[in-house]
Amino acid sequence: MRTPSSRRLTPEGFRAPNIPPDACVEQGERAVLFTLPGTPVLFYGEELGMGENLAAEGRQAVRTPMQWTPEKGAGFSTASPDTLPNPLVDGAFGPRKINVYEQSRDPDSLLSRMRSFIERYRGSPELAWGGYRLVETGEQAVLAHVCRAGDGTVLAVHNFADRPLTVRLEIHEAGAGEQLTDLLDEKHTALKASEDDLFRVDLPAYGYRWLRVGTPADDPERVACG
CATH class of the missing domain: 2.60.40.1180 (Golgi alpha-mannosidase II)
Incomplete structure (x- = not known):
């Protein structure tokens, strides 16, 4: 259920896909997360900057296929995208723009930075x-x-x-x-x-x-x- 008063949700869905992807902003937000008191928690896909399907109802908005590759089906399945239980995200947050394969090969990507944050966090009690x-x-x-x-x-x-x-x-x-x-x-x-x-x-x-x-x-x- 979407509630306008929620700190995490807005009437349109989670906050991340409501703004254009910006590597500097995304990396900065996650850097803070790893230095504040408490345990950092990531929902799958947040390490990439994946968005949500804002057309879906309730919690279904975040239950999109993992975007492994830029190919058809995003590397999640070889089945037709039309037959997947939940549709792939399209546009700026879709697998052609955001995926594990390409970010793993880019040292300046959000995923690479997240790996660096986690490594330093684990080595810094x-x-x-x-x-x-x-x-x-x-x-x-x-x-x-x-x-x-x-x-x-x-x-x-x-x-x-x-x-x-x-x-x-x-x-x-x-x-x-x-x-x-x-x-x-x-x-x-x-x-x-x-x-x-x-x-x-x-x-x-x-x-x-x-x-x-x-x-x-x-x-x-x-x-x-x-």
Whole structure:
């Protein structure tokens, strides 16, 4: 049953297909999900950015065939699409635009990013079990918080604006000589505090950074919880 008052549903269906697919927005939304307290939960297809069949009634809107490939039947079945229990999604959210096969081969796709989020989440107990502290950013559109567990500390920064923003953060958990190392950057880019002990973090539109506090000699991928 669709209820306008629901936080998840609108009269037209789930919120995701009500806006055009935007990789930056989708990735930013999911990045936040993996850094907030609690357990991240994904409904199948959300790792791809699949939409729903808004013409269907009630819960049937989300029960669409998994979009494995761009081919006829979306790799879900070799049967005629007309004979499937539920129809395939068409248009911008259909299998020709969104599918596992193509996203698996694109390092910048939502699916590839989701795999990276999950890998980093599993290797960062601070995010899963750590204490949570908000960090003042000076920007209404930027959320920053520190997650700490054992001797490990991770700073998560997310930009909800449609424009690049730069924030300067005071991180009390970072001691003298310690730096912030980017967990989502393969090069593990490091940020050092300025003379006023503030860390400058540059964020693209809808961008995000997951940063581990540590010394230059530390392995940023270590499991720092005990």
